[in-house]
Amino acid sequence: MTSLVVPTDEGLAKAVGLAAAGDESAFARIVAAHNDDMTRVCFVICSDLDVADEAVQAAWLIAWRKLDSLRDPDRLRSWLISVAANEARQLVRGRMRRTIMELAVTDSATPGVDPALRVRDLDLTNALARLDPDDRALLALRYVAGFDSNELARATGRSASGTRARLARLLERLRTELGDD
Amino acid sequence: MTDRSDFEDRLEARLRARAALASRPFDTAAIAHQAVAVGARRWTGRLEWPGWFAVARLAVIAVIGVLAVGAAMYLVRPAPFTVGNPSPPRSSQVQQIATTNQGVAMTIQRQDPTDKGRYYWRALTYDQINLNGWTQTNSTTIVRQPDTQLLEGLADAVDPAGLHSFTFTVTPGEFHGPTIVSPGMPVEVNQPTRLTYVGHTGYFAMLERDGGSGPYTVTALTQPPVSTPGQLTQAELRVAGTKYPQEVKDLYLQVAPGSIGTNARKLEAKVRAEAASSAPFDLASQMVTELHSTAYVYATDVRDLACATVSTVECFATYKRGFCQYYAATMAVLLRDLGVPTRIAEGFLPGAVDPRTGIETIQLTSASTWVEVYFPGHGWVMFDPTGGNLSQVPPLPSN
Numbered sequence: 270m271t272s273l274v275v276p277t278d279e280g281l282a283k284a285v286g287l288a289a290a291g292d293e294s295a296f297a298r299i300v301a302a303h304n305d306d307m308t309r310v311c312f313v314i315c316s317d318l319d320v321a322d323e324a325v326q327a328a329w330l331i332a333w334r335k336l337d338s339l340r341d342p343d344r345l346r347s348w349l350i351s352v353a354a355n356e357a358r359q360l361v362r363g364r365m366r367r368t369i370m371e372l373a374v375t376d377s378a379t380p381g382v383d384p385a386l387r388v389r390d391l392d393l394t395n396a397l398a399r400l401d402p403d404d405r406a407l408l409a410l411r412y413v414a415g416f417d418s419n420e421l422a423r424a425t426g427r428s429a430s431g432t433r434a435r436l437a438r439l440l441e442r443l444r445t446e447l448g449d450d
Numbered sequence: 451m452t453d454r455s456d457f458e459d460r461l462e463a464r465l466r467a468r469a470a471l472a473s474r475p476f477d478t479a480a481i482a483h484q485a486v487a488v489g490a491r492r493w494t495g496r497l498e499w500p501g502w503f504a505v506a507r508l509a510v511i512a513v514i515g516v517l518a519v520g521a522a523m524y525l526v527r528p529a530p531f532t533v534g535n536p537s538p539p540r541s542s543q544v545q546q547i548a549t550t551n552q553g554v555a556m557t558i559q560r561q562d563p564t565d566k567g568r569y570y571w572r573a574l575t576y577d578q579i580n581l582n583g584w585t586q587t588n589s590t591t592i593v594r595q596p597d598t599q600l601l602e603g604l605a606d607a608v609d610p611a612g613l614h615s616f617t618f619t620v621t622p623g624e625f626h627g628p629t630i631v632s633p634g635m636p637v638e639v640n641q642p643t644r645l646t647y648v649g650h651t652g653y654f655a656m657l658e659r660d661g662g663s664g665p666y667t668v669t670a671l672t673q674p675p676v677s678t679p680g681q682l683t684q685a686e687l688r689v690a691g692t693k694y695p696q697e698v699k700d701l702y703l704q705v706a707p708g709s710i711g712t713n714a715r716k717l718e719a720k721v722r723a724e725a726a727s728s729a730p731f732d733l734a735s736q737m738v739t740e741l742h743s744t745a746y747v748y749a750t751d752v753r754d755l756a757c758a759t760v761s762t763v764e765c766f767a768t769y770k771r772g773f774c775q776y777y778a779a780t781m782a783v784l785l786r787d788l789g790v791p792t793r794i795a796e797g798f799l800p801g802a803v804d805p806r807t808g809i810e811t812i813q814l815t816s817a818s819t820w821v822e823v824y825f826p827g828h829g830w831v832m833f834d835p836t837g838g839n840l841s842q843v844p845p846l847p848s849n
Binding site: 293294296297298299300301304305308309310311312313318321326329330332333393394408409412413440443444447 | 457458461462464465466468469470471472473474476478479481482483484485486488543545582627
């Protein structure tokens with residue numbers, strides 16, 4: 270077995286305890302297991318790799334400081350992703366306040382990607398750009414991170430039923446905008 | 451009009467494909483250290499510093515500022531990987547327990563269904579071996595377009611003459627990151643890739659897809675299969691000599707101070723004494739023989755060993771218990787100390803091939819670590835020192 274594969278939940282649960290006690294190498298194991306998922310979620314929220322990276326790094330700082338407040342290690346993944354998504358949401362909101370930011374319609378992340386693929390994805394990119402950062406976060410948490418309604422509720426601070434209703438409205442809007450009828 | 455679940459499925463697939471564009475290599479240790487260092491710095495700021503420390507404090511703050519700017523510049527992702535950009539190095543820590551998630555890592559379809567070779571699927575190599583892990587140093591990433599020669603112009607380019615050309619298509623399962631797996635040396639991929647190498651002359655470190663997350667097709671050059679003409683022999687490797695390129699010596703002979711303690715030194719002496727000769731091939735073969743012996747126990751949980759303050763090599767030489775990472779670290783480091791260049795390889799052991807479809811299924815639990823040894827004129831040859839009857843490397847013919 271090698272670090273190619275994410276450690277089991279059991280292994281990570283132990284790492285949480287060690288990292289909360291100040292073990293940097295245990296913290297690095299947690300980073301190895303979750304950094305990629307956090308970056309993916311943040312990228313969908315930010316549409317910008319640099320901003321996504323900034324959000325994830327800020328989330329790791331929070332994680333290091335508050336890991337000992339995580340009572341249930343089984344919720345480590347959802348907690349980390351929620352923290353990162355929140356940082357991404359705030360970064361995007363901050364930038365929108367400072368300037369009227371037009372979210373990029375081409376990906377800074379994909380300089381070598383076939384232009385045809387970019388064009389095919391433009392409608393989704395544009396639809397995402399028109400959404401509120403909170404809505405993009407909701408989509409990313411549900412469909413990229415795979416959160417269930419309870420995890421979504423904890424991440425957004427709303428009720429599970431309220432989150433489901435909001436997601437349903439969001440899907441209807443996107444279905445219309447993407448012409449997927 | 452389709453129902454909502456259909457739309458959700460399509461939306462999910464598109465969002466995930468979009469999110470995958472953000473998936474790139476990252477430096478685990480640097481990210482963790484950055485968070486820890488910034489957290490510590492904030493705490494330090496609460497201390498009451500003596501007045502006469504004011505100048506020193508300003509100097510410290512200035513130094514930290516410069517380091518922070520440097521670190522930030524370093525951490526900023528290589529602006530879109532263009533030719534010659536440095537890439538964030540991969541690193542890996544030796545663990546105490548070898549458990550992993552269950553599931554199919556990937557399935558592999560061979561272009562030639564009659565090819566019955568048992569292949570190790572390598573994903574990464576590491577040049578630097580630390581006390582309890584390994585890393586890629588001074589790495590460079592270049593973009594390669596589809597169907598171009600990946601290693602052209604680099605030191606690890608192999609001469610196709612006499613080698614076996616092997617084409618296969620990988621369909622990622624749970625192992626769905628950008629990293630491409632291949633036996634031997636990958637030479638072509640059917641989509642844009644990012645090739646990371648170490649050293650100025652170019653030794654393979656890893657190959658990744660430059661976007662996309664679906665199946666990919668690779669052509670690799672491997673040693674001819676067992677019992678076929680042209681197969682590499684023990685005799686050829688035994689006379690390969692020790693005239694290593696300077697950069698091979700610089701990168702692959704380094705031994706971190708503190709790696710070899712009393713027991714590791716005894717093990718090294720035993721291998722040297724029992725090897726058929728001082729030729730690197732005989733030293734490597736004897737190391738595998740020693741580590742495959744019953745004196746060593748394959749164990750997936752070594753949390754009970756008192757190894758917190760010693761290197762992985764000394765831990766394994768002392769307790770003789772461990773899993774692939776322990777066996778590989780021990781072989782790689784002790785051979786380096788004997789003057790034989792080695793690197794650590796990570797990937798997957800051969801999987802089960804469905805005789806009806808020819809599809810090979812690789813399980814996540816097959817992830818493993820092994821060793822590659824450099825032989826002048828032949829390049830890198832793999833050895834799997836892991837015990838527990840897990841090694842699936844067939845012996846080379848004598849001559």
